Amino acid sequence: MKIISVTGYKKSGKTTLVEQLVRELAKRGSVGTIKHMPGHDLNPDGTDTGKYMNAGAMAVLGVTSYGSAKFIPGTDLKNALDELANSGMDYAVVEGFKDSRLPKIILGDLELPDEVARLDSTLDMADEVLTNLLDIIEQQPEYHTLDSLIAKVRQNPGIREAGAIGSFTGIVREKTGDMVTKSLEFESYNEVAANKISLIETDLKACEGILDVRIHHRVGRIEAGQDILYIVVAASHRQQLFQALSDAIERVKAEVPIWKKEYTTTGEFWVQDHP
Known part of the structure; x- marks a missing residue:
């Protein structure tokens, strides 16, 4: 699995770029995404799934007519990457996690280690720029479990x-x-x-x-x-x-x-x- 992280300040266009990358990578293989959401409670106490977790469940799956969600306490970035790799993903696009050591496409003037590309903006991005980013992703090392x-x-x-x-x-x-x-x-x-x-x-x-x-x-x-x-x-x-x-x-x-x-x-x- 090839991994790339998209990082930048809030409202810098990270989600837009992730969408573009996913759309193109999906033509080449299976793609999974991870979004850093600090402060968000995806499984609040008042929900049934939240009650199950509070009762001691180590994993809770919610299954609907439209999809499924898996809740695990204390999940970190590595565990999330392992989940994608174990699901057979060919690519993982990560939004956020500035402190990680993942290869990063940086939006704006944020200074971070592990930079592999930098963009001033995602507005009106030329086709050759997107092609170059895809080439960079293909050059990244494989992640396996x-x-x-x-x-x-x-x-x-x-x-x-x-x-x-x-x-x-x-x-x-x-x-x-x-x-x-x-x-x-x-x-x-x-x-x-x-x-x-x-x-x-x-x-x-x-x-x-x-x-x-x-x-x-x-x-x-x-x-x-x-x-x-x-x-x-x-x-x-x-x-x-x-x-x-x-x-x-x-x-x-x-x-x-x-x-x-x-x-x-x-x-x-x-x-x-x-x-």
Whole structure:
């Protein structure tokens, strides 16, 4: 899933731009949106759904003739992005969340990190400007969850020949003997790493009985217990599946140029030689 954030001052034209982007992106794939609405109570106490939440429900769904709404307490931006990714979205357009580290299209003179484009106004925006924004969105890194990768595998037309889908999730190990790890930080040459992962996927899909392989390795700082690596394989038979999963795990570790820095309770260090 490609993600872009549209930010700016109030009444700067954010919603108008989001509408334009969604309209064009919907021609290329499925689009989800997230709107930052601080101070808005979408599920007030007086409603039935509000009463259910107050009674202790951890999730409430309202289903009408026109659509459905899901209410979850304490949802943050990451959870919202995960919801869209797990729903199979190809694109996510986020309005607001100025403090996030998402790639941003900024409207006006607001100064923020992670800027990828800036517009003075959305009024009478030229076609070439919109085309350039769409190109920028396509250049953003993919955002995946385990469920989103499984969903992509299930969409493969060859899934009818599959007898099994298996996955591997690598996480940050907190305790190794007496050492306690707080977090890991991963760096990579993004294009080189992506090409190497693509090569591994292609090689494994050429093996007998392997119908699809999806690999995603997160980079940046990842806290103890959080996910690092996802591998999903669809195969005709379980024996083929287990072998492909094992091969993928070992090849990612051996071949993909990703470097790991470990933060422990006693210090920090690079696990491999860092270029």
